[in-house]
Amino acid sequence: MSTRRVATRSMAVRAPPAAAAPPAPPTRSMAARASPAAAAPPAPPATPAPAPGFSPGQMATLQALIATSVQAAVRAVAPAASGQAESTRRPSRPAAPANTADPRVQVEESFPTADPLPSTGANGGCFASAMPLPDRAALGLEADALVAGSVSERSARTFSTGIDAFNDYCVKHIVNPLAPSKEDIVLFATELSRTRCVATVRVYLSAVRYHLLCKRVPVTCMQSVRLSAVLKGLERRQGPATTTRRGLTGQDLADLQHFLLRSNYSESDRAMIWASVLTAFHGLLRASEFLAPHATRVDSTRTLTWQQISVQASSAVVRLRVTKTAQLGDGGQVQLRETRDDFCPVRALTAYLDLAGQREATEPVFVFASGRFLTREELTKILRLALRTNEVSSHSMRIGGASLMAQRGASEWQVKRAGRWRSSACERYVRQAAGMPSL
Structure with missing residues (x-):
């Protein structure tokens, strides 16, 4: 009995003391008194640990497999097979001569030609109907020809006079002829009314609209309530036409x-x-x-x-x-x-x-x-x-x-x-x- 009590007492003496409570955080006054040099440097970002069950080498292999699968999925929804997609790429331009005299050629050739990108829909995905840029350019030129031919030859000749008058107005008032505002069109019509009848003003405005359409510029500047009111006021101020053509008798x-x-x-x-x-x-x-x-x-x-x-x-x-x-x-x-x-x-x-x-x-x-x-x-x-x-x-x-x-x-x-x-x-x-x- 005495031997067992002695062993128990010795074990109690060798046991470590209980964990002490953590020190209280410094108060606001202590923080204020702390020197900036004594502040501890920010800890470096922790390196993400590998996923449980995968070694770093296995993670690299898995990421390569995922990238390969994504590329295969993109090729599956491309406009054509990979062989056709290669044929639709832009031909690369020849490299500039080493001793060319024009430095602009060297600058231009230093940028590689990028392949056309597929269009992105509202859902952020790639559509199979993505059109290569050369086809879009050809359609754009064809659309330009259709717009230019939307008026007769005689109307085109008449419009040329109105377009020249609009360009003169833009030069005089420092206005970009390809980006006029609604107020610019109103002022152009007002200036025309000083020397021309309201019928001619309407023809010239139609000429400006036709010119902007041919240049692929939006024609929203031609649609304003203020412009309609100006034309209505010109009709009231000038009155009906005084000269009429009569028929032969x-x-x-x-x-x-x-x-x-x-x-x-x-x-x-x-x-x-x-x-x-x-x-x-x-x-x-x-x-x-x-x-x-x-x-x-x-x-x-x-x-x-x-x-x-x-x-x-x-x-x-x-x-x-x-x-x-x-x-x-x-x-x-x-x-x-x-x-x-x-x-x-x-x-x-x-x-x-x-x-x-x-x-x-x-x-x-x-x-x-x-x-x-x-x-x-x-x-x-x-x-x-x-x-x-x-x-x-x-x-x-x-x-x-x-x-x-x-x-x-x-x-x-x-x-x-x-x-x-x-x-x-x-x-x-x-x-x-x-x-x-x-x-």
Whole structure:
């Protein structure tokens, strides 16, 4: 018993004392008194321990396997197989010569050409419909050509004047012509109104919109309530147009015939001018449907050629290709019938054909003996000299023909169909005119 008690007592003596309580953290006053140099340096970032069960070498192998699987998944959803994807890459440019004299070439060639990246959808993934950059560039050029061809050749020429005016405005007021604001467009329209009518201002604004579309610039600057209000105010301030074009009457045709007989034109030129006027008068032709746009240049899609005219004993047929209301071709046929008077279009065309002789099928019909083509400017000049008034133009034959049909009892629908109108614009052309010749 004594031996067991002694052993127990010795074990108790050798046992370690209980763990002491941790020291209290320093108070705020102690922290304030601590020197910055005595502060302990920040501990280095702990190295992440390897996942349990994997050694560092095994982790590297696992990461390589995951990367390989991701690359295989991306290739599976690519636009084509890996072999096709290689073929769609941009060809690498040849390296610059070692001793080239132009340092810009060396700088440019120092950057490698990157492969086209696939498009990313809303969910952040790669779509199989990703389009290579060369295809997108080709589609962009094709879209540019379609936008440029969305207006007729005559409208494009008219727009060029408006675009030049807008560029002059931008230079004058230090405005970027490819990034105008809504207020810039408003001020441009206001400046135009000082020297031009509201109709011309609208045409110039359409020209600016067309120009921005061709340059792939958003046209939101053309859409503002303030611009609409400015145009409305211009209409109220300027009032309606004071000059109106009037149609040819029977007396006008007689005066023109007398003027041609006394003029210095050759016999073939007199016959050509007379046939053009009567053809447009009875056929209700627009100037662009039978006249050339330039004295030395023709519009192959609009200018009237010999292959479009067929003259019979008592009638003639004019086949139109492209018209204002049929921009894609097949403008219809115009029937001309014998009137048995001094203003018969069939007899005028027959007389001109006899004097013109054999012509090429693709050659314009109305050509002077000198080889110059009859244009709207030349025909307007002849009409104003013959009738001694500025109220007539190359459009007066169309107005006069519509007025004659209405005077002879034709309904508005018949006049609209004969003139190939799609809107109610013919209502302002149906004007009663005294002295018109009988059909």
